Amino acid sequence: MYELATTVPLQIGGVDFLYWAVIFMVLALVAAAVGAGGVAGVSMEIARIFVLIFIVLAVIALLL
Numbered sequence: 631m632y633e634l635a636t637t638v639p640l641q642i643g644g645v646d647f648l649y650w651a652v653i654f655m656v657l658a659l660v661a662a663a664v665g666a667g668g669v670a671g672v673s674m675e676i677a678r679i680f681v682l683i684f685i686v687l688a689v690i691a692l693l694l
Contacts, residue, residue, distance in 0.1 A: 647687065651680035 658673035 647680045647684040651677045651684060654680065 654673045654677035658670045658677060661667075661673060662670035
């Protein structure tokens with residue numbers, strides 16, 4: 631008769647940002663090991679930005 635009400639937690643996509651941050655960090659480590667310093671620097675910068683976005687979204691989700 632009655633369906634169970636399910637609640638979906640508020641997710642703004644924080645997990646995706648963390649996943650991509652790890653991917654770019656691994657790419658940067660591999661590039662640094664091979665000797666491609668420019669690619670490693672850009673990849674680490676992108677990973678750092680994704681981690682910051684993840685932290686901001688996680689704090690917002692915890693406060694709501």
